[in-house]
Amino acid sequence: xxxxxxxxxxxxxxxxxxxxxxxxxxxxxxxxxxxxxxxxxxxxxxxxxxxxxxxxxxxxxxxxxxxxxxxxxxxxxxxxxxxxxxxxxxxxxxxxxxxxxxxxxxxxxxxxxxxxxxxxxxxxxxxxxxxxxxxxxxxxxxxxxxxxxxxxxxxxxxxxxxxxxxxxxxxxxxxxxxxxxxxxxxxxxxxxxxxxxxxxxxxxxxxxxxxxxxxxxxxxxxxxxxxxxxxxxxxxxxxxxxxxxxxxxxxxxxxxxxxxxxxxxxxxxxxxxxxxxxxxxxxxxxxxxxxxxxxxxxxxxxxxxxxxxxxxxxxxxxxxxxxxxxxxxxxxxxxxxxxxxxxxxxxxxxxxxxxxxxxxxxxxxxxxxxxxxxxxxxxxxxxxxxxxxxxxxxxxxxxxx
Numbered sequence: 001x002x003x004x005x006x007x008x009x010x011x012x013x014x015x016x017x018x019x020x021x022x023x024x025x026x027x028x029x030x031x032x033x034x035x036x037x038x039x040x041x042x043x044x045x046x047x048x049x050x051x052x053x054x055x056x057x058x059x060x061x062x063x064x065x066x067x068x069x070x071x072x073x074x075x076x077x078x079x080x081x082x083x084x085x086x087x088x089x090x091x092x093x094x095x096x097x098x099x100x101x102x103x104x105x106x107x108x109x110x111x112x113x114x115x116x117x118x119x120x121x122x123x124x125x126x127x128x129x130x131x132x133x134x135x136x137x138x139x140x141x142x143x144x145x146x147x148x149x150x151x152x153x154x155x156x157x158x159x160x161x162x163x164x165x166x167x168x169x170x171x172x173x174x175x176x177x178x179x180x181x182x183x184x185x186x187x188x189x190x191x192x193x194x195x196x197x198x199x200x201x202x203x204x205x206x207x208x209x210x211x212x213x214x215x216x217x218x219x220x221x222x223x224x225x226x227x228x229x230x231x232x233x234x235x236x237x238x239x240x241x242x243x244x245x246x247x248x249x250x251x252x253x254x255x256x257x258x259x260x261x262x263x264x265x266x267x268x269x270x271x272x273x274x275x276x277x278x279x280x281x282x283x284x285x286x287x288x289x290x291x292x293x294x295x296x297x298x299x300x301x302x303x304x305x306x307x308x309x310x311x312x313x314x315x316x317x318x319x320x321x322x323x324x325x326x327x328x329x330x331x332x333x334x335x336x337x338x339x340x341x342x343x344x345x346x347x348x349x350x351x352x353x354x355x356x357x358x359x360x361x362x363x364x365x366x367x368x369x370x371x372x373x374x375x376x377x378x379x380x381x382x383x384x385x386x387x388x389x390x391x392x393x394x395x396x397x398x399x400x401x
Contacts, residue, residue: 256309
């Protein structure tokens with residue numbers, strides 16, 4: 001990554017690991033804790049859904065704020081919201097308040113809204129040829145989270161004997177504060193006037209085929225992943241495997257999400273973003289097929305969630321890399337904000353539906369529901385490839401001498 005600020009990328013990778021460790025705790029136990037607290041069990045995943053709603057709502061203010069105060073201050077503010085989320089959620093469990101637990105989920109969403117810009121900050125710190133690798137290395141911080149997060153969740157679940165799961169959310173507080181300390185070491189150029197506005201109107205940028213396909217792939221990747229992942233702990237426990245098995249499934253899912261990040265940037269450089277996007281969609285379809293082959297088997301849960309993670313990785317990094325080709329520095333803040341709002345708006349809808357589909361129709365219905373969305377991503381990517389071929393200039397035939 002010649003010309004890339006390696007120190008900034010390293011700090012962002014560590015911050016990513018800490019954020020995702022906290023998020024892994026939330027994703028592992030929020031559905032189960034919500035089920036314990038909610039009077040209407042169909043609302044068990046509402047706290048996770050509110051997390052994604054808050055993420056969508058936070059993305060635009062977060063981007064515009066960081067365009068004024070800089071990445072470091074913005075990211076530290078986001079981590080503070082993460083600490084507040086853990087404290088509120090732990091208190092909600094001890095008080096037996098589902099409404100307060102929902103507030104804790106929303107606060108975690110604000111943290112996520114800021115943390116989603118870690119990968120963009122890495123891309124901004126890289127030279128043009130190194131953007132995909134910089135994004136990949138930051139997302140590779142999730143490998144540590146895959147090992148740390150579910151283990152912390154399982155270890156701390158019964159730390160407070162009178163309030164199951166509350167100890168796990170106190171761990172979220174510690175992880176978030178540690179993230180603030182790490183982010184204090186982030187050094188990036190202060191935003192200039194050109195980064196605070198200007199450039200082409202957003203609607204003009206959004207008409208580019210690459211923009212449409214980048215956003216669509218990222219939104220479907222995150223929406224399908226969150227839909228299936230949110231439902232999976234409920235399904236695992238409903239099949240009699242227990243909360244610790246749910247944490248193990250989450251661990252394998254997170255490994256699938258982030259281990260490929262060590263090579264995804266290189267794969268994009270070698271084979272092109274279109275092929276990587278299509279491979280990601282194929283892996284999501286393979287995940288659904290695995291889950292449907294034997295819905296109650298714990299091994300199938302592990303393999304299906306692992307494939308789901310790898311498919312997400314290819315689509316999400318591919319979409320982020322493609323998006324970076326559609327804007328100039330003066331357009332960065334508004335384009336990134338629009339992308340994140342659309343991605344997490346779709347994710348919020350998917351997560352809101354996850355609890356109702358799982359409790360009402362079961363794990364089989366969850367996986368069948370993901371297939372049409374993945375096929376839309378395939379169609380959009382094929383359309384982009386066809387559009388690029390049409391625009392490619394044809395060689396002029398030589399005139400006979």
